Amino acid sequence: MIKVGVVGASGYTGLELIKMLLNHPEFELSYLATTSGESMIEQLHTSLSGVVSMRVEKADPDAVVKHCELVFLALPHQASMGFAKEIIDKGVKVVDLSADYRLDVDTYEKTYCKHEDKNHLNDAVYALIEYYREDLKKAKLAAGPGCYPTATLLGILPFIPYIDTSAPLFIDAKSGVSGAGKKLSDMTHFVTINDNIFAYNPLKHRHAPEIAEKIEKVHGAKMNVNFVPHLIPATRGELISVYATLKQDIDPLEVLKERYAHERFIRIRENPVDVKSTAGTHFCDIFAAKNGNALFVNSAIDNLMRGASSQALAAANLMCGFDEGMGIPLVAYVP
Numbered sequence: 001m002i003k004v005g006v007v008g009a010s011g012y013t014g015l016e017l018i019k020m021l022l023n024h025p026e027f028e029l030s031y032l033a034t035t036s037g038e039s040m041i042e043q044l045h046t047s048l049s050g051v052v053s054m055r056v057e058k059a060d061p062d063a064v065v066k067h068c069e070l071v072f073l074a075l076p077h078q079a080s081m082g083f084a085k086e087i088i089d090k091g092v093k094v095v096d097l098s099a100d101y102r103l104d105v106d107t108y109e110k111t112y113c114k115h116e117d118k119n120h121l122n123d124a125v126y127a128l129i130e131y132y133r134e135d136l137k138k139a140k141l142a143a144g145p146g147c148y149p150t151a152t153l154l155g156i157l158p159f160i161p162y163i164d165t166s167a168p169l170f171i172d173a174k175s176g177v178s179g180a181g182k183k184l185s186d187m188t189h190f191v192t193i194n195d196n197i198f199a200y201n202p203l204k205h206r207h208a209p210e211i212a213e214k215i216e217k218v219h220g221a222k223m224n225v226n227f228v229p230h231l232i233p234a235t236r237g238e239l240i241s242v243y244a245t246l247k248q249d250i251d252p253l254e255v256l257k258e259r260y261a262h263e264r265f266i267r268i269r270e271n272p273v274d275v276k277s278t279a280g281t282h283f284c285d286i287f288a289a290k291n292g293n294a295l296f297v298n299s300a301i302d303n304l305m306r307g308a309s310s311q312a313l314a315a316a317n318l319m320c321g322f323d324e325g326m327g328i329p330l331v332a333y334v335p
């Protein structure tokens with residue numbers, strides 16, 4: 001068994017990781033930590049009561065090196081790199097869920113803050129599994145993609161060779177409230193979001209530069225990415241609608257079927273997708289249609305799973321030489 005830890009165990013993505021790791025046949029959960037520490041995991045997450053009893057420590061890089069061969073960092077950006085830079089060179093594999101190792105340094109510093117661990121940035125592999133699988137098998141540091149970029153990129157990347165990349169790309173995104181993490185804000189307050197739906201950070205959200213950078217990396221196309229996220233009154237789930245202009249005649253579903261023919265966690269749908277069918281799973285469901293030269297691409301994921309924790313676990317599986325789907329649930333929380 002490989003000893004693994006979760007730092008950020010009190011958060012939403014931390015909980016999803018713990019749930020999967022408890023049933024993982026090759027990983028042994030050996031270290032849990034938060035900023036404050038000194039608690040029991042079943043007290044932090046009462047849903048784990050009667051399932052597991054395990055001490056939660058105050059996060060400490062030396063303890064990670066002592067107890068773990070691989071660690072998941074489910075921390076906010078900036079906190080993550082402060083922690084990761086202390087352990088990467090000490091033989092512990094790191095899977096980071098934050099934005100800290102996802103982007104080139106220029107994009108990162110324009111979008112987030114000054115980067116404090118440039119030494120390791122070039123070693124990080126972007127953990128969008130279907131596009132970076134072979135690199136992940138050799139990686140010591142994996143950078144979990146953002147939730148919106150995961151759903152958007154899995155949907156749109158197969159179409160980049162067929163669309164007019166000089167035209168603006170419009171991405172309409174909708175997310176459940178857990179996408180914002182557990183910290184309460186005015187926007188995520190029950191009274192604000194219940195019976196409601198609204199856009200936030202239109203055209204200025206931090207995931208737009210990530211989407212643009214990865215389209216350029218995979219296909220060499222610099223695109224004007226216009227991204228508008230909306231918050232919806234749901235706990236989890238993300239639905240993406242992308243609008244683009246085709247430059248040649250294609251059958252959109254055939255393009256998807258061909259690109260993902262051998263991908264077991266991508267489901268090509270014959271009809272528009274919904275978030276509930278992916279809830280609690282690693283699946284990304286994708287549908288596409290056209291009207292003349294107008295292309296519509298529609299994708300759905302669970303933001304806490306494929307958008308964060310199950311993608312992180314798939315990356316960890318690959319980094320340790322296991323089947324990428326090991327320990328990851330397949331059946332959605334339906335109804």
Ligand SMILES: NC(=O)c1ccc[n+]([C@@H]2O[C@H](COP(=O)([O-])OP(=O)(O)OC[C@H]3O[C@@H](n4cnc5c(N)ncnc54)[C@H](OP(=O)(O)O)[C@@H]3O)[C@@H](O)[C@H]2O)c1
Nearest residue numbers: 008010011012013034035036075076079098179181182308
């Ligand atoms: N939620 C999503 O759908 C999603 C999707 C993709 C990626 N992500 C990324 O995954 C990471 C975790 O997200 P989340 O939704 O799980 O967040 P969360 O629910 O807010 O949990 C954050 C965790 O980080 C710890 N923490 C907060 N500030 C810290 C600091 N300064 N130093 C060390 N630990 C700190 C918290 O510990 P305490 O309890 O002690 O404060 C908590 O355990 C974030 O970087 C987020 O952007 C999230």
